[in-house]
Amino acid sequence: MTRPPVALLTDKYELTMLAAALRDGTAHRRTTFELFARRLPEGRRYGVVAGTARFVQSLAQFRFDDAALSALSDFCDAETLAYLADYRFSGDVDGYAEGELYFPGSPVLSVHGTFGECVVLETLALSIFNHDSAIASAATRMVSAAQGRSLIEMGSRRTHEQAAVAAARAAYLAGFTASSNLEAQRVYGVPAVGTSAHAFTLLYSSADGPNEQAAFRAQVAALGVDTTLLVDTYDITAGVANAIEVAGPELGAVRIDSGDLGVLARQVREQLDRLGAHRTRIVVSGDLDEFGIASLRAEPVDMFGVGTSLVTGSGAPTAGMVYKLVEVDGIPVEKRSSRKESHGGRKQAMRLAKTTGTIVEEVVHLYGAPPAGQPGLVERPLTEALVRDGEPVGDLGLGTARDRVRAGLESLPWDGLALSRGEPAIPTRMVARAI
Template sequence: MGTDERLREEPASTDERLREEPASTDERLRIEPASTDERLREEPASTDERLRVEPASTDERLREEPASTDERLREEPASTDERLREEPASTDERLREEPASTDERLREEPASTDERLREEPASTDERLREEPASTDERLREEPASTDERLREEQARTALLTDKYELTMLAAALRDGTAHRRTTFEVFARRLPEGRRYGVVAGTARFVEALAQFRFDDTALALLADFLDPDVLHYLADYAFSGDVDGYAEGELYFPGSPVLSVHGTFAECVLLETLALSILNHDCAIASAAARMVSAAEGRPLIEMGSRRTHERAAVAAARAAYIAGFSGSSNLEAQRRYGVPALGTSAHAFTLLHTSADGPDERAAFQAQVDALGVGTTLLVDTYDITAGVANAVAVAGPGLGAVRIDSGDLGVLARQVRDQLDGLGAPDTRIVVTSDLDEFAIAALRAEPVDSYGVGTSLVTGSGAPTAGMVYKLVEVDGVPVAKRSSHKESHGGRKQAHRLAKPTGTVVEEIVHPADRPPPETAGLTATALSHPLVRDGRPVVEFDLASARARVAAGLHSLPWDGLKLSRGEPAIPTRMVQA
């Protein structure tokens, strides 16, 4: 049917229909099941082609409009069809790369949506009936892939770095050294004071972030203030294409251990320093503190409860690191969604206090409500008022099958003994006792002899229990195959690309770590078993290993079991085993 015939049959012109519709164009766009980009891809002819085949009435309408289609097209940098031909990326890929949402792009385009709708011969309603679900709706329906999870996170861009990495890049591009082949290494010169070992965590997060490390238009606009066009052009196309080797998550490390090695051009490797260190220094610090707490607990479960004591994103990473180190779970739900960390938790004092009336507090009513909702296996918080009365009320409501009671204040050792005796006397010998309240590895160790069944740890864990950073550094160790090293006092490094082996007795107890040039075998170790520690993680910019939290947890447990007895002490001391550096 021609345009004129449709217009004669329709009771109102396009403009009149638009005025009569109760919803504005923006409102219609929000409820339309198809995005603007999808509509443009599905239309068989461009605007110009449709205008050429339409009869004269279309021209008359165009003459009445303040700006012709051709004039608008001349003002736009490229027609819709040209833009589509130039963009090789799919809608999903563009969404990941572009800092602005579809709505923001629409607001920036010189031609309004209303003008485009007036020019199109097919009504909006007809197109909506034919089009599939919008991108947003599809994303909500589809299970979350790794890429989708990353898009949902607070945006990670290459601006999460330090300026001097970019100024070094600019100078290297200018003098021609930017493309020399290099190796950078992540290691700790020393452990936090008094610590005897560290635990590797965060490697998987680094590899995941590496794939998303890009400079988008917004970032480039900011960097244009101090970088010249040649540098900006390099950054616009930046994507890491080198190799990464490293220790597996859950592996123990010691001073000098080459936890991560990054190989590629100077230009692409130098930009990754802050990314690597910000992740590894945080996650290794949390995992190392958590492992000490696991060791102190001697097999009793621990729950990570520190989300309210740190940055909201750090809380998720901390929960993951603690779980790797051996914690049973976390209170953080995002850690469960993103990484599969079991989420645990029942009730706070606020719920008990809620059940207060003009007649006073009613602790028993609070317990009854919780048991009705969660079952008798729940954990009841018994120290809101009087602990003795709280325990009595808990057993009276839930019966002898009550799962656990939690104590969150006072002298935990004394109260744990008192509560244990009371529970046993009330016929609830299987009801467990959970203690919380500013615990660290030393407090946990002090409660070993008490009848405590599990621990909840918050502030000390998410702050590294006195060591909030692992103290790792990212240093250049090789240029075009030639070892390079710092000689600065107390900040020396060891040149050359490296491999590491850990030596163990036949009993499995480790005795030494050897770090040697990667192109040479380790020294002879008569009677000892040598285990290689550094493995391929990324090749040609692509991950080549699957990360598995269960394997990482098992690796930590095996590593702690392999240490000499002195290595498990919480007191200050030297590293559990020495590190021997074999020079290149």
């Protein structure tokens, strides 16, 4: 089965709206759509913008080829099909740089162009940003909990095969060290790691019983003594002893994947030290999330492997972002539905911080109309140009985005990093309503 064109990864109502607007000419009115989150997931203090580069790069692939047009011909009229055949996004996109923190009401993305070219991008934008930002936001909580220790993303087998690649990228953006996913390495340059599973150790069983040492010898022969040996297939104490006997005290690491990880990590560290393997690291995995990682802060763990909780957003699998029309031909428009309101007008944002660097407030204002500065506070504009006339212009580098996440976490008030439930780390202030 071939993958569908990017343009068909969308909802039908975008094209029915387009057809109606083309019929009466309103499809050509100039518009601004904004992508934002009305609120953070329950209990979260901040979010992390992720998916910007994937969205911008997808714009170039958002085309309706002959196969796509054929699939749409049963409900699209000739005029709509002709418009889609020539579709190329030629507008502008502004927004937060990838890796920036966001809060309720932050105008994460602003898309400017005709109604026709902007409305069909709704599902593409939301599917990318809602997924990637949810993963990155969960991953940063884990990075904070790990307090400088390395983390490996290991969740490919717990999500859709394509989502796994995006999740690995988002986790790396947020500060993870590496991923088990090879496609993420090929496409995005995310470092890939991996050694063996319990199946490999079990393979070396015979009628005489298990032979853990034989499995370890085979792995060391193939990968060298810097490899990581999985020591909990049978008995951990025996597994550690076998690992050091085979690989010697220069063994790179041992991995524990089950049991009481804190207790076992202490026991394994003591045993490794008695055996002279002082530099052999301890890797733990097994249904970890940010709370499990935090509970192991005092234990002699060198690296964490995280899977299911990461690729499912650790309880918040979507960022809850929406994509709303806020301006038509320069006139602000806004939705006033109960609990689903939007603020009209094209907007920009800035973040205010103390001279120490700690952020105190986010200010959202109408485009080109920033408020007067506040004494003693440093202003930093957040809205950047990402696309001009359909072409990327912003810095979409993954390394730069990783640096932004790191700087953002360092700028939060101390309680903003708490894992306990609470209000957003800083308030968002709307300077002026458009109407």
